[in-house]
Each structure stands twice: as C-alpha cells, then as structure tokens.
Amino acid sequence: MTAKKKTTIILFSGDYDKAMAAFIIANGAAAYDHEVTIFSTFWGLNAFRKDQHVPVKKGFLEKMFAKMMPRGADNMGLSNMNFAGMGPKMIKHVMKKHNAMPLPDLVEMAQEQGVKLVACTMTMDLLGLQKEELIDGLEYAGVAAYLADAEEGNVNLFI
Amino acid sequence: MTAKKKTTIILFSGDYDKAMAAFIIANGAAAYDHEVTIFSTFWGLNAFRKDQHVPVKKGFLEKMFAKMMPRGADNMGLSNMNFAGMGPKMIKHVMKKHNAMPLPDLVEMAQEQGVKLVACTMTMDLLGLQKEELIDGLEYAGVAAYLADAEEGNVNLFI
Amino acid sequence: MTAKKKTTIILFSGDYDKAMAAFIIANGAAAYDHEVTIFSTFWGLNAFRKDQHVPVKKGFLEKMFAKMMPRGADNMGLSNMNFAGMGPKMIKHVMKKHNAMPLPDLVEMAQEQGVKLVACTMTMDLLGLQKEELIDGLEYAGVAAYLADAEEGNVNLFI
Numbered sequence: 001m002t003a004k005k006k007t008t009i010i011l012f013s014g015d016y017d018k019a020m021a022a023f024i025i026a027n028g029a030a031a032y033d034h035e036v037t038i039f040s041t042f043w044g045l046n047a048f049r050k051d052q053h054v055p056v057k058k059g060f061l062e063k064m065f066a067k068m069m070p071r072g073a074d075n076m077g078l079s080n081m082n083f084a085g086m087g088p089k090m091i092k093h094v095m096k097k098h099n100a101m102p103l104p105d106l107v108e109m110a111q112e113q114g115v116k117l118v119a120c121t122m123t124m125d126l127l128g129l130q131k132e133e134l135i136d137g138l139e140y141a142g143v144a145a146y147l148a149d150a151e152e153g154n155v156n157l158f159i
Numbered sequence: 160m161t162a163k164k165k166t167t168i169i170l171f172s173g174d175y176d177k178a179m180a181a182f183i184i185a186n187g188a189a190a191y192d193h194e195v196t197i198f199s200t201f202w203g204l205n206a207f208r209k210d211q212h213v214p215v216k217k218g219f220l221e222k223m224f225a226k227m228m229p230r231g232a233d234n235m236g237l238s239n240m241n242f243a244g245m246g247p248k249m250i251k252h253v254m255k256k257h258n259a260m261p262l263p264d265l266v267e268m269a270q271e272q273g274v275k276l277v278a279c280t281m282t283m284d285l286l287g288l289q290k291e292e293l294i295d296g297l298e299y300a301g302v303a304a305y306l307a308d309a310e311e312g313n314v315n316l317f318i
Numbered sequence: 319m320t321a322k323k324k325t326t327i328i329l330f331s332g333d334y335d336k337a338m339a340a341f342i343i344a345n346g347a348a349a350y351d352h353e354v355t356i357f358s359t360f361w362g363l364n365a366f367r368k369d370q371h372v373p374v375k376k377g378f379l380e381k382m383f384a385k386m387m388p389r390g391a392d393n394m395g396l397s398n399m400n401f402a403g404m405g406p407k408m409i410k411h412v413m414k415k416h417n418a419m420p421l422p423d424l425v426e427m428a429q430e431q432g433v434k435l436v437a438c439t440m441t442m443d444l445l446g447l448q449k450e451e452l453i454d455g456l457e458y459a460g461v462a463a464y465l466a467d468a469e470e471g472n473v474n475l476f477i
Contacts, residue, residue, distance in 0.1 A: 061252060091444075
C-alpha cells in the first residue's frame with residue numbers, strides 16, 4: 001500500500017490549550033507526511049475568527065454570540081485553571097520562555113504545511129458566523145465531507 | 160472488502176452541545192451506510208434518561224446523583240457559555256430559527272436509522288441509574304462490548 | 319493478519335472521571351490482548367504526579383503551576399458536578415460501595431498489564447514538571463512517538 005496516512009481531527013473545543021494540542025498533532029502528522037484535516041465545529045470555529053471586528057449584517061442573537069465568543073486563536077481561554085484569564089497569560093508566558101509556538105503561529109504553520117482547514121457550515125449558520133469573519137484559506141463543508149475524510153483515516157480524533 | 164464501514168462513538172460528556180455533535184456525526188454516518196454505535200458512559204448517560212421522574216428504589220447517594228443530574232437530553236447544559244442555563248436557551252432558539260434538530264429529535268432519528276445505542280452498565284451501577292429510568296430501545300453492555308465494536312472501526316471518537 | 323490490535327489513548331484531561339474512563343478502556347484493551355499506550359499530555363500529566371512533594375529546583379511560574387495543579391491521580395477533580403471537591407468524594411464513596419477501582423489502582427493495574435505509559439516531554443518542559451516528580455515506570459516522548467503508535471492503531475482516542 002502506497003497511499004498516504006491520514007489524520008483527521010474534529011476541533012470542537014474553543015479552549016486555547018485544546019486547540020494547541022490539535023494543531024501540534026496536526027503539524028506533527030503533516031511533518032510525517034500524513035494527509036491532515038482539521039474540521040472545526042462549534043466553539044472550535046473561534047480559532048479561525050479574525051481578531052479584528054468585521055462589519056457584517058447579523059440578527060440580534062447572532063450579534064450576541066459574536067460578542068460573547070472569543071475573536072480568534074489568541075483570545076481563547078483555557079480548559080483548566082483559566083482563572084478569569086490569568087491562566088492563558090501564564091501559559092503564554094511560559095511558552096515564550098520555552099520558545100514554544102503560540103496558537104496563531106501554529107495555525108499559520110498548519111496552513112503552510114498544507115493541512116486542510118475546514119469550517120463547519122452548519123455551525124456557521126447556527127452561530128451566525130460569516131466567511132468574511134474567518135481567516136483566509138479555509139474550506140467550507142459539513143458532516144458528509146468530514147466522514148469522507150475520516151472513514152479512510154488512520155488517526156481520527158475529537159478534541 | 161465488502162464489509163460495512165463502522166463508526167463507534169463513546170459519549171462521555173453530559174453537555175448538550177457535545178451530545179448534539181455526537182448524534183449529528185452518528186446520524187450522518189448512518190446515512191452513509193456505516194454501522195454506527197453510540198456507547199454512552201458517565202455523564203453521557205443523561206442523554207438517555209427519561210424526562211419524567213420514574214419511581215424506583217435507591218440509596219441516599221444514588222438519589223442525590225439522580226436529583227443533581229439533568230433528566231434527559233432536553234435538560235442538559237452547554238460545555239461553553241452555559242451562563243446558568245441561558246446559553247442552552249439561546250442555542251435552542253437559534254436552532255429553531257435555522258430549522259436545526261433539537262437533541263431529543265436527533266436521538267430519535269438515530270434510533271430510527273438503526274444506530275445502536277448502548278448504555279454502560281458499569282456507570283449505571285455506579286450512579287444508581289436503573290433501566291426503567293432510561294429511554295426504550297437501548298442495549299446494555301460494558302467496556303468489552305465497546306472494544307469489540309471499536310477495534311474493527313473506521314471512525315472511533317471519544318466525545 | 320497476526321499482528322496485535324493497538325489501542326492508543328491521548329490523556330489530555332486532568333479530570334478524575336475522564337482519567338478513570340481512559341484507564342478503564344486501557345485496562346480492558348490490555349485484557350483483550352491489545353498493545354496499549356496512554357500518552358499523557360497537558361493536564362493529563364497530573365495523573366502521573368507523585369502525591370508527595372518532591373523538592374526540585376524551579377522557576378517562579380513553574381512553582382505556581384506545581385502548586386495549583388493536583389498532585390497525583392487521587393487529588394484530581396471531576397469534569398462535571400465537581401462542587402468544590404464534594405463531587406469527587408461522592409464518586410469515590412459510591413465506587414467503594416460498588417467495589418469499583420479508584421484511579422490510583424487503575425494506573426497501577428495498567429502498569430502491571432504492560433500498558434505503555436508515556437509522559438509528553440513538551441508539556442513537562444512547559445509546566446516545569448521534572449521526572450523526579452512523576453511516578454516510576456514511565457516513558458518520555460513527544461508527538462512523533464505518539465504518531466508512530468497511533469498511525470498503526472485500531473482504537474485511537476483523545477480524552
């Protein structure tokens with residue numbers, strides 16, 4: 001068998017640390033020549049938001065969601081020991097000290113390595129997120145596309 | 160190879176949004192003719208509780224668990240932005256607006272599509288949940304049955 | 319095919335209940351003759367901490383992390399219904415009543431059954447955890463080693 005190995009990750013979580021884990025595994029797998037997909041759904045979509053405000057038309061609830069959710073990878077909280085935002089600062093501080101890549105750089109590196117980044121269109125619809133609000137270079141698809149990737153996969157994870 | 164593809168999901172989480180993701184993937188996989196199993200354990204069992212009180216004999220701690228845990232899919236909280244129950248209301252509101260299926264309907268659809276729903280007997284024992292308190296049409300099994308399904312699986316997820 | 323089945327679990331979570339699930343699955347898979355690896359990263363490493371204080375040299379932030387994180391499997395909180403520590407007590411109480419194994423015993427059993435326990439060196443570096451602070455019998459590796467195990471795996475989970 002000469003087919004490439006496949007790693008397919010659902011990024012559901014909107015936590016900084018879990019998204020880091022997802023992108024570290026994805027970048028590792030890409031370096032080992034896997035075909036890698038990150039399918040971002042629900043709160044995981046926040047990792048793909050632009051960090052500046054994008055003026056788009058929205059209903060009231062969609063505006064509230066947009067306001068309450070973190071804008072982009074750099075503004076996400078921790079799954080553990082968040083301490084009202086102190087946790088992420090500490091983590092970023094030790095990461096800098098140890099020369100570890102912050103999340104926005106991990107996302108960029110994934111794109112450079114050809115990791116396929118997919119935004120779940122059902123979630124975008126539900127939370128009222130529009131393409132203009134997300135970073136460039138994403139694909140847009142639903143659960144059928146995820147399954148097509150995952151069913152041939154070697155490493156399938158839900159994060 | 161003509162065998163059916165297999166999707167096997169452990170539903171550990173008791174969060175409304177994570178259970179939704181599990182059932183959306185399961186229903187998608189069933190539509191693509193996978194053999195699908197949702198093995199529900201720990202807090203994930205709450206998605207299978209009946210929403211009315213069922214009078215059964217229980218010890219003190221088991222009664223406390225029963226009281227503290229949400230009764231059925233419709234009463235579960237969110238993993239994120241729960242805001243003391245406001246989050247689930249908002250999500251249900253946007254879901255209705257976008258004609259997305261609420262969780263109880265997703266569970267019903269899974270049953271209609273032949274998704275195998277398994278309740279973890281070890282957890283039932285631990286939390287004092289009895290068959291009478293759970294919805295109809297479940298199978299009852301332990302980790303050995305899960306492994307037998309998962310080890311032949313194409314898509315294995317822990318949610 | 320005569321090769322052994324492989325189960326590879328990433329333990330990311332530092333929750334008592336999620337770690338229990340990871341070790342119950344791992345021990346089950348080992349009993350069914352799988353080759354099993356638990357790759358422990360981020361908060362999951364807390365399950366491998368010794369429960370007594372180990373005097374090692376650390377920087378200020380690393381000391382803070384060490385203080386704030388639970389020391390060992392027995393001191394971890396629940397992912398759900400933690401109630402400031404009351405939840406874990408209740409769970410341990412019902413577990414004792416039902417003769418279920420507490421987490422430290424599950425970890426020991428995994429070691430006896432030959433489950434490979436790996437501590438993520440990147441996380442150790444980041445959180446300032448040193449080998450002296452972790453239980454004996456661990457291997458130390460990074461994401462490359464995880465992928466090498468997982469890409470041949472039958473059951474891959476992220477917990």
